Amino acid sequence: MSSIPHAELEAFRTEFPILQTRTYLNSCSLGALSRRSMGYLGEYQALWNTMGASAWYELWMGRIGQLKQTVATMWNADEKEIALSPSVSGALSSIASAIDYTKRNKIVVAELDFPTLVYQWLARNDVEVVRVPSDDGIGVPPERWAEYVDERTALVATSHVFYGTGYVQDLAPIAKAARDAGALFLVDGYQSAGQIRVDPRAVDADIYVAGPLKWLCGGPGIAFLWVRQERIAELRPTIASWFGARDQFQFRNDELEFRDDAGRFSMGTPAVPTVYTALGGLEIFAEAGQDRIYERIAALTEDVVTLAQEAGFELKIAEDPARRSGIVLIRNDDAPAAVRRLADKNIIVDHRAGYVRVSPHFYNTPEENRKFIAALRG
Structure with a gap:
């Protein structure tokens, strides 16, 4: 009998066409596309073809608002x-x-953070970027952050889950280091949203960013930004878009008044097609149940870890299972070639820096884990 919980979630496999022809274990790069999202995308196209621009005012703005409210509910936040x-x-x-x-x-980041998070400040000539080092290349001891954060620190920015190791950071000590120094605390949750619980206020963040591309199965073209209500008024952007302006449909070009809510940070017209596909993914996410999804991903992750270790593979993962997420790195002398060979067998994974990267989602099965490990051994 399988020890993987919530076998009932396998009923959702029919929602994802790629699972009918592929063993898809690469959700940390791109979540599988659902029939629900494809249907909603068809709805968007039909509205464009029948209503034209009037779809904006009558329907599309409502869908944008629906997406924001859905994200707010998922993150235990306010839509504002x-x-x-x-x-x-x-x-x-x-x-x-x-x-x-x-x-x-001074901006403090981790050396294991994804480049996008760091580039925003490396591109500036008025800040110093300091990287907190890792001893093992897997994680950063949470107590270490306080050594690098001081009265010169404007922002502490780091990942909830490190993309290259799947390591889940303990954010509370990092938040405390930022708070004690009077700095802002920003969390990149692009690899966490959809596979572990996200509650930005509970982890004492000021800013949290994520998106539907990966574990939320919504596709590219949109990111979700949460800004703590108490911080919004003090953060006035110096880059702007008309979606960030108060009373945007007044079309004033003689003055700029920012919205009072987090909408002031909006960067241009949202990608409406992705609004629709993201809503499809989030709808399935809600139906499947967050807690059930997280428990199943954790169990499938431990299953693939056990299988890989029994097969004699060297892994790059956190020693403590509590710090692991649904991303497993398996050492391979020629990881790109291994990924290509697996693709020839209709097994889709990825690679990073000498490792094959596998990421089981709630719609995967223990049988697929075994199939992957057997093929990788072969």
């Missing part, structure tokens, strides 16, 4: 704290432009 952006880069650019660096010009 949620903004949409074309990408995490766009969201971070807006936030970066709103910070005063004249008295505090």
Whole structure:
């Protein structure tokens, strides 16, 4: 009998066409596309073909609002704290432009963070970027952050889950280090939203960014930005879009008044097709149940870890299972070639820096884990 919980969630496999022809274990790169999302995308196309621009005012703006409310509910937040952006880069650019660096010009990040998170500040010549080192290349001891954060620190920015190791950070000590120094705390949740619980206020973040591309199965073109209500008024961007303006449909071009809510950080017209596909993914996510999804991903992850270790593979993962997420790195001398060979067998995974990267989602099965490990051994 399988020890993987919530076998009832396998009923959702029929929602994802790729699972009918492939063993898809690469959700940390791109979540599978659902029939629900494809149907909603067809609805969007039909509205464009029948209503034209009037669809904007009568329906599409409502769908944008629905997406923001859905994200707010999922994150235990207020809709006024949620903004949409074309990408995490766009969201971070807006936030970066709103910070005063004249008295505090130090940004603290982790050396294991995804480049996008760091590039926003490396591109500036008025800040110093300090990277907190890792001893093992897997995680960063949470107590270490306090050593690098001081009265010059404007922002502490780091990942909830490290993309290259799947390591889940303990955010509370990092938040405390930022708070004690009077710095803002920003969390990149692009690899966490959809596979572990996200509650930005509970982890004492000021800013949290994520998107539907990966574990939320909504596709590219939109990012979700949460800004703590108490911080919004003090953060005034110096880059702007008409979606960030108060009373945007007054079309004033002689003055700019920002919205009072997190919408002030919106970067341009949202990608309406992705609004629709994201709603499809989030709808399935809600129906499947967050807690059930998280429990199943954790069990499938431990299953693939056990199978890989029994097969003699070297893994790059956290020693403590509590710090693991649904991303497993398996050492391979020629990881790109291994990924290509697996693809020839209709097994889809990815690779990073000498490792094959596998990421089981709630719609995967223990049988697929075994099939993957057997093929990788072969």
